[in-house]
Amino acid sequence: MRAVCKSMLVLGLALLLAGPALAQRGQGRGGGFGGGFGGPGFLLMNSSVQKELKLSDDQIKKITDANQSIRDKHRDDFEAVRKLEGDEQREKREALGKTMREETDKAVGEILKPDQSKRLKEIQLQQEGARAFNEADVQKALNLTDDQKEKIKTINDDASKEMRDLFPPRGRRGGGGGGAPPDPSAFQERMKKMADMRKETLDKVTSVLTDDQKKTWKEMTGTPFEMKFDFPPGGPRGGRRGPPEKQEKDKG
Numbered sequence: 001m002r003a004v005c006k007s008m009l010v011l012g013l014a015l016l017l018a019g020p021a022l023a024q025r026g027q028g029r030g031g032g033f034g035g036g037f038g039g040p041g042f043l044l045m046n047s048s049v050q051k052e053l054k055l056s057d058d059q060i061k062k063i064t065d066a067n068q069s070i071r072d073k074h075r076d077d078f079e080a081v082r083k084l085e086g087d088e089q090r091e092k093r094e095a096l097g098k099t100m101r102e103e104t105d106k107a108v109g110e111i112l113k114p115d116q117s118k119r120l121k122e123i124q125l126q127q128e129g130a131r132a133f134n135e136a137d138v139q140k141a142l143n144l145t146d147d148q149k150e151k152i153k154t155i156n157d158d159a160s161k162e163m164r165d166l167f168p169p170r171g172r173r174g175g176g177g178g179g180a181p182p183d184p185s186a187f188q189e190r191m192k193k194m195a196d197m198r199k200e201t202l203d204k205v206t207s208v209l210t211d212d213q214k215k216t217w218k219e220m221t222g223t224p225f226e227m228k229f230d231f232p233p234g235g236p237r238g239g240r241r242g243p244p245e246k247q248e249k250d251k252g
Helices: 002-018 047-053 057-073 075-082 086-109 114-134 136-142 146-166 184-206 211-221 244-251
Strands: none
Touching: 047 114, 057 075, 057 086, 075 086, 086 114, 114 136, 114 146, 114 184, 114 211, 136 211, 146 184
């Protein structure tokens, strides 16, 4: 049971790392992985990030409440997006995700101290990797040329297609249909391949940059941070099962 639950949590990591590539597969459900998943709201619920930022208990509570409020506010919007298909669904999903991230940024900005906000942004850029270079504020900070933007977009689009192939729709995964749990060993292998692809993609993107731009990027991302993934309250899918320790106890 613990291995299966851990693999589902890793799915959350996959969504964070692959971003739009997996969002287009419809992995998100309601107010769960969809929209702003992987943004500051998600990162701040991770205990290793909380420790890195030295968040107080009061700050963690305020952030948790803000996240819940934003999810509740857009619950109907998520349901509406799920009923759409194709490009229309993708466009609406991206627009909704952008809105939620902006609302989360505003809420978080009122809770964190300036040095905490700065470090959070560094961590967020590290987790986004090559995808960060598609963001307008990053492009502006690096003073990217139109030619660089186009080359980077092509690199990221190609990488997204490859990442989607690592996580096919549930109906094609085999082994019991949509409700069957993923095979942990196979999933971990795909995660390893994706990590290699992410590094390769980032290397390709940074090769497009000038020396000065590379220096600026290094300053923007700060000290390397290793993010450890744990269970948020309610388990990996936000349900009632609780952390793996409790599941093992209940099982026994």
